[in-house]
Amino acid sequence: MAGEAECSYEGFYQFRCRTNEQETLVRFFQEHGNETGFQSAQSFISIGAGDGHLDSELIRNSLPELASYTGIECGHQMYGHLCATLQRRHDERRDSLSTLDVRLVNSTVGEYPGPDGPVDVVFMMHLLYYFGDERCSVIQKAMDWLKPRGRLVIGVVNKGNILQKLANVGKTNLVSWVEKIATNLQTLGLGYTEYEVVHEFRPAGCDRRFAEFVLRRAPVIDAEADEIFNFLPTQYEPGTTHIKHGTHVFVIQKEKCR
Numbered sequence: 717m718a719g720e721a722e723c724s725y726e727g728f729y730q731f732r733c734r735t736n737e738q739e740t741l742v743r744f745f746q747e748h749g750n751e752t753g754f755q756s757a758q759s760f761i762s763i764g765a766g767d768g769h770l771d772s773e774l775i776r777n778s779l780p781e782l783a784s785y786t787g788i789e790c791g792h793q794m795y796g797h798l799c800a801t802l803q804r805r806h807d808e809r810r811d812s813l814s815t816l817d818v819r820l821v822n823s824t825v826g827e828y829p830g831p832d833g834p835v836d837v838v839f840m841m842h843l844l845y846y847f848g849d850e851r852c853s854v855i856q857k858a859m860d861w862l863k864p865r866g867r868l869v870i871g872v873v874n875k876g877n878i879l880q881k882l883a884n885v886g887k888t889n890l891v892s893w894v895e896k897i898a899t900n901l902q903t904l905g906l907g908y909t910e911y912e913v914v915h916e917f918r919p920a921g922c923d924r925r926f927a928e929f930v931l932r933r934a935p936v937i938d939a940e941a942d943e944i945f946n947f948l949p950t951q952y953e954p955g956t957t958h959i960k961h962g963t964h965v966f967v968i969q970k971e972k973c974r
């Protein structure tokens with residue numbers, strides 16, 4: 717199981733600041749609490765939790781019954797930010813984090829032995845880009861951690877996403893992440909429902925750190941940085957345009973156990 721490539725914290729920070737993805741995802745999981753299992757989830761594992769900002773907002777706003785949260789993050793710098801984010805929220809003592817059982821793990825999903833018991837939701841937001849053919853084994857592993865009727869929730873960039881376009885620069889094979897994940901789920905025989913969450917880039921736009929962050933999504937990207945910058949001016953007007961982009965969310969419900 718690969719996927720050990722550490723994500724650039726700085727680039728990810730730029731991405732978060734330059735889009736309204738976090739707000740729209742929080743709202744999406746509030747509005748679709750039943751279908752995604754968020755409304756009633758008591759236990760939740762986030763694989764590739766990043767700096768913890770999205771997860772802590774979800775805990776506060778979209779997971780009303782949550783009692784236990786586990787965040788798995790392989791990057792050392794990211795893991796430091798994850799700990800700081802959740803600790804800061806805990807210290808504020810004005811939200812549900814103050815009573816939550818929080819476990820943070822600095823390891824790859826491949827090295828993580830699994831939770832003590834089955835959980836309600838396993839969450840993989842923008843994680844699967846880091847894996848090649850072994851994506852199926854990551855998905856299967858996550859399914860094994862779920863309770864009967866638990867949900868695996870997978871988020872990837874949608875087809876029109878600027879990140880998808882950047883990822884495809886210099887490539888002839890333009891299979892989108894949505895298609896790749898759908899194929900993986902079908903190969904595994906897993907049924908799913910799909911949703912689109914639409915975001916916007918803020919007018920501040922894109923910069924070099926952001927593009928480098930996209931480039932470092934090993935093993936997906938093989939374009940050179942200069943190719944990205946040759947591509948950007950025709951698609952993107954920093955400071956002027958709200959570019960629509962979005963996240964495609966797959967929800968897979970585990971079958972009831974025999």
Ligand SMILES: C[S@@+](CC[C@H](N)C(=O)[O-])C[C@H]1O[C@@H](n2cnc3c(N)ncnc32)[C@H](O)[C@@H]1O
Binds near residue numbers: 728788789823
């Ligand atoms: C793009 S970030 C997304 C963070 C967060 N889920 C979000 O959406 O805000 C993906 C994270 O997955 C982590 N990651 C990559 N491969 C991993 C692996 N094999 N095990 C655990 N984390 C991994 C990266 O270090 C990175 O922080």
